[in-house]
Amino acid sequence: MPEFLKLLPPDEALSIWLGALPEPQEFAVETCGTSGALNRVLAENIIASESLPPFSRSTVDGYAVRSADTYGATPALPAYLDLIGEVRMGEHSSLELNPGQAVLIHTGGMIPSSADTVVMLEDTQQARAEQIEVLKAAATGENIIIAGEDVQAGQTVLEAGRILRPQEIGGLMALGHIQIPVRSKPRVAILSTGDELVPPDSPVAAGQVRDINSYSLGALVEHLGGQVSRRVLLHDDRQELQQALQLAHREDDLVLITAGSSVSERDFTAQAIDTLGEPGVLVHGIQIKPGKPTILAAVAGKPVLGLPGNPVSAFVIAGLFLPPVLRRILGVRGDSPSAVITARLTVNISSAAGRVDFVPVRLSNQGDEWLAEPVYGRSNLIFTLVRADGLIRIPPSATGLEQGTQVTVSLF
Amino acid sequence: MPEFLKLLPPDEALSIWLGALPEPQEFAVETCGTSGALNRVLAENIIASESLPPFSRSTVDGYAVRSADTYGATPALPAYLDLIGEVRMGEHSSLELNPGQAVLIHTGGMIPSSADTVVMLEDTQQARAEQIEVLKAAATGENIIIAGEDVQAGQTVLEAGRILRPQEIGGLMALGHIQIPVRSKPRVAILSTGDELVPPDSPVAAGQVRDINSYSLGALVEHLGGQVSRRVLLHDDRQELQQALQLAHREDDLVLITAGSSVSERDFTAQAIDTLGEPGVLVHGIQIKPGKPTILAAVAGKPVLGLPGNPVSAFVIAGLFLPPVLRRILGVRGDSPSAVITARLTVNISSAAGRVDFVPVRLSNQGDEWLAEPVYGRSNLIFTLVRADGLIRIPPSATGLEQGTQVTVSLF
Numbered sequence: 001m002p003e004f005l006k007l008l009p010p011d012e013a014l015s016i017w018l019g020a021l022p023e024p025q026e027f028a029v030e031t032c033g034t035s036g037a038l039n040r041v042l043a044e045n046i047i048a049s050e051s052l053p054p055f056s057r058s059t060v061d062g063y064a065v066r067s068a069d070t071y072g073a074t075p076a077l078p079a080y081l082d083l084i085g086e087v088r089m090g091e092h093s094s095l096e097l098n099p100g101q102a103v104l105i106h107t108g109g110m111i112p113s114s115a116d117t118v119v120m121l122e123d124t125q126q127a128r129a130e131q132i133e134v135l136k137a138a139a140t141g142e143n144i145i146i147a148g149e150d151v152q153a154g155q156t157v158l159e160a161g162r163i164l165r166p167q168e169i170g171g172l173m174a175l176g177h178i179q180i181p182v183r184s185k186p187r188v189a190i191l192s193t194g195d196e197l198v199p200p201d202s203p204v205a206a207g208q209v210r211d212i213n214s215y216s217l218g219a220l221v222e223h224l225g226g227q228v229s230r231r232v233l234l235h236d237d238r239q240e241l242q243q244a245l246q247l248a249h250r251e252d253d254l255v256l257i258t259a260g261s262s263v264s265e266r267d268f269t270a271q272a273i274d275t276l277g278e279p280g281v282l283v284h285g286i287q288i289k290p291g292k293p294t295i296l297a298a299v300a301g302k303p304v305l306g307l308p309g310n311p312v313s314a315f316v317i318a319g320l321f322l323p324p325v326l327r328r329i330l331g332v333r334g335d336s337p338s339a340v341i342t343a344r345l346t347v348n349i350s351s352a353a354g355r356v357d358f359v360p361v362r363l364s365n366q367g368d369e370w371l372a373e374p375v376y377g378r379s380n381l382i383f384t385l386v387r388a389d390g391l392i393r394i395p396p397s398a399t400g401l402e403q404g405t406q407v408t409v410s411l412f
Numbered sequence: 413m414p415e416f417l418k419l420l421p422p423d424e425a426l427s428i429w430l431g432a433l434p435e436p437q438e439f440a441v442e443t444c445g446t447s448g449a450l451n452r453v454l455a456e457n458i459i460a461s462e463s464l465p466p467f468s469r470s471t472v473d474g475y476a477v478r479s480a481d482t483y484g485a486t487p488a489l490p491a492y493l494d495l496i497g498e499v500r501m502g503e504h505s506s507l508e509l510n511p512g513q514a515v516l517i518h519t520g521g522m523i524p525s526s527a528d529t530v531v532m533l534e535d536t537q538q539a540r541a542e543q544i545e546v547l548k549a550a551a552t553g554e555n556i557i558i559a560g561e562d563v564q565a566g567q568t569v570l571e572a573g574r575i576l577r578p579q580e581i582g583g584l585m586a587l588g589h590i591q592i593p594v595r596s597k598p599r600v601a602i603l604s605t606g607d608e609l610v611p612p613d614s615p616v617a618a619g620q621v622r623d624i625n626s627y628s629l630g631a632l633v634e635h636l637g638g639q640v641s642r643r644v645l646l647h648d649d650r651q652e653l654q655q656a657l658q659l660a661h662r663e664d665d666l667v668l669i670t671a672g673s674s675v676s677e678r679d680f681t682a683q684a685i686d687t688l689g690e691p692g693v694l695v696h697g698i699q700i701k702p703g704k705p706t707i708l709a710a711v712a713g714k715p716v717l718g719l720p721g722n723p724v725s726a727f728v729i730a731g732l733f734l735p736p737v738l739r740r741i742l743g744v745r746g747d748s749p750s751a752v753i754t755a756r757l758t759v760n761i762s763s764a765a766g767r768v769d770f771v772p773v774r775l776s777n778q779g780d781e782w783l784a785e786p787v788y789g790r791s792n793l794i795f796t797l798v799r800a801d802g803l804i805r806i807p808p809s810a811t812g813l814e815q816g817t818q819v820t821v822s823l824f
Contacts, residue, residue, distance in 0.1 A: 034627055035630075035634075038634055052794075055619065057792070089607035090620050106676075107721075108606065109619075145793070149793065150792070150794065150795045157798070158798065165631070165824055166630075166631035166635065166824070167628055167727060167800075169627050169628055169630075170727070171624075171794050171797075171798045173627040174723075178612050178613045194501060195502035195503075196501045200589075201588070201590045205502075205504065206466075206467060207500075207521075209465060209586075210588060212582040212586045215581050215582055216581055216585070218446075218447075218581075219446075219449070219450045222450055223450060223578065228447075263473055263533075309520070315578070337775050337801065337821075337823065339753050370749055378557055381464075382562065382583050382586050383569060386569070386579050411751050412579065
């Protein structure tokens with residue numbers, strides 16, 4: 001497809017791209033321990049092998065009793081119960097209560113099987129060493145968390161495709177799951193073409209610049225749950241690009257190419273992708289700024305993303321298209337709400353109709369509200385993004401936004 | 413301070429706590445490479461040792477020319493310029509342009525010193541092999557990004573206390589900083605008391621439960637840029653707690669204790685902290701639900717946080733108080749806007765006035781908006797949090813929120 005013959009809206013482009021990718025069960029699975037589990041994606045449903053809590057527990061400090069024994073109790077007319085012992089924390093209680101008896105219990109303690117309620121310490125008085133006065137009637141089940149109230153044995157507690165947050169890790173620990181089946185981190189190759197590029201740790205001769213994209217995009221890949229399998233700097237050479245693409249496509253799950261910004265480089269990136277296999281380039285050119293010359297491709301079910309070479313465009317486009325494709329590879333379930341900041345625009349921003357514009361903004365706090373100030377700078381300037389906190393999106397229907405408009409800022 | 417003698421509002425409690433902590437320069441610093449730099453906190457100002465870009469570059473494919481030579485050029489009356497060569501990517505261009513001359517240049521190529529503008533390829537025609545027609549006048553500086561436009565040598569480009577996002581890592585690479593000075597990850601000890609607790613990988617006898625908090629809080633600590641230095645399960649024993657606290661306080665930067673939920677356990681946690689040194693317990697009891705029995709303490713400049721033992725309260729309180737204290741230890745600069753989701757409440761929620769309530773909610777997407785549904789469940793149930801996407805905060809002035817109210821949800 002020749003470049004820019006037809007520019008697609010970003011949403012349509014994304015949906016064409018995702019449509020060419022397989023379902024996630026084809027991607028690899030591994031096992032990890034607790035400490036590496038944060039933000040990993042669960043690969044299997046987790047079924048509770050036991051109930052939680054495993055036994056009925058008191059939620060207060062007090063006395064486990066039979067509720068019938070407290071019927072009608074008031075401060076003026078307390079119920080007198082015999083204190084027959086104490087439930088020790090962490091121990092099975094074999095105490096049996098007969099009518100008229102009570103057992104001292106602590107928060108979290110195991111309810112004796114013959115008790116059906118717990119009277120709070122505050123609602124009692126100790127009359128003698130072996131007797132308490134209950135000053136208030138207690139209903140059945142009061143101050144008790146019953147066995148299985150959190151989770152029932154046999155219940156599916158977590159579904160494959162869940163991103164593991166701290167609380168999921170806590171839940172897995174509660175059930176004794178210390179080895180957790182997770183999706184392998186997608187291997188992402190980052191290829192950068194350009195005769196002018198040198199690695200950041202090399203001396204830089206006149207006319208050369210250090211490679212930025214491999215690292216800013218690499219950090220984004222890590223942030224999104226992927227791993228950078230290789231970073232390759234390529235000369236503007238068809239054969240070199242072709243070989244690097246073939247290797248990356250064979251060994252990795254996702255290939256990113258930052259293709260330089262000259263028209264010829266972009267064209268031969270697209271041609272090189274097409275020679276890898278079917279279907280090849282699906283979208284070449286998007287109604288978006290920055291990032292118009294983006295390439296979305298798939299070859300034998302593996303996604304290939306061709307990004308503009310300049311760091312701002314590459315970063316904005318990667319921030320837009322990498323999350324959904326990595327979620328697809330990882331098999332993440334469901335919509336994930338993405339949090340935003342509401343802010344007020346400090347100046348007018350102009351924009352062309354028919355195109356989605358992303359404008360980097362810097363936030364500052366003024367009283368109760370956030371102010372968003374555009375950070376202008378050409379797409380070639382990485383420090384434009386360093387100065388910005390997030391992006392605002394101007395829809396294709398708008399020709400700009402007025403000063404004072406309330407905007408939603410997606411934080412980087 | 414006896415428990416609950418005076419309940420403080422959360423903001424006031426936090427400010428008292430932070431007031432007892434030293435400035436961050438007292439905390440440790442280390443060096444990390446690129447791959448471990450994401451989300452670390454910069455420990456020193458970074459000063460650009462060179463300008464970026466290091467040389468003036470073309471932003472388009474075209475011809476580097478002298479702008480005066482294009483004056484008045486139109487398609488009908490083009491300017492004819494002699495083509496004297498090509499700037500190769502990644503090479504120093506020693507070409508000198510005399511008046512009436514042009515040089516082929518690619519996007520990112522180095523502008524010859526005697527050129528002051530670049531004419532886009534589209535605005536030219538190649539008349540003969542060694543001659544081009546310029547169809548449009550070009551202003552000085554057009555299509556050029558000048559040396560130092562992004563960063564000037566000697567400029568402070570990043571300040572100590574910055575959290576390193578992918579773009580900061582890109583910026584550091586652009587300047588050749590491959591070893592990055594960062595704050596050491598704060599060492600956080602997590603002590604959990606309770607005779608009923610066993611590690612998640614142990615068999616569980618009747619009356620025992622697996623330790624959850626060490627892992628859910630540990631994951632939260634990691635998420636917030638800390639490292640878990642030790643996880644210790646303690647019996648309800650004064651001497652054991654005292655010794656563990658002393659060790660953790662001596663060796664770590666922050667001590668978390670989940671103190672069980674019985675009144676006696678909470679009391680002796682506070683007493684044990686007080687015997688560590690001055691000032692000891694600063695706040696014991698907060699006007700908040702869940703989490704009223706929280707303890708905020710500092711001993712010889714190190715923070716100690718006493719959390720309720722039940723997992724929901726512990727997690728909500730840790731989510732509220734850990735970020736600011738870890739930011740303080742790490743020396744993070746400035747306000748960080750925290751992104752939220754705006755959603756509509758599906759039901760009425762009641763709440764007590766004079767207290768800040770945090771209610772876990774589950775989000776679902778309906779058309780263009782998010783719906784927030786409270787996830788009820790007692791604080792003892794970890795899966796309450798697993799089912800929730802975030803929290804809503806009900807301020808002390810409110811006695812509840814009505815169905816349909818627009819609420820802001822802080823995602824976990």
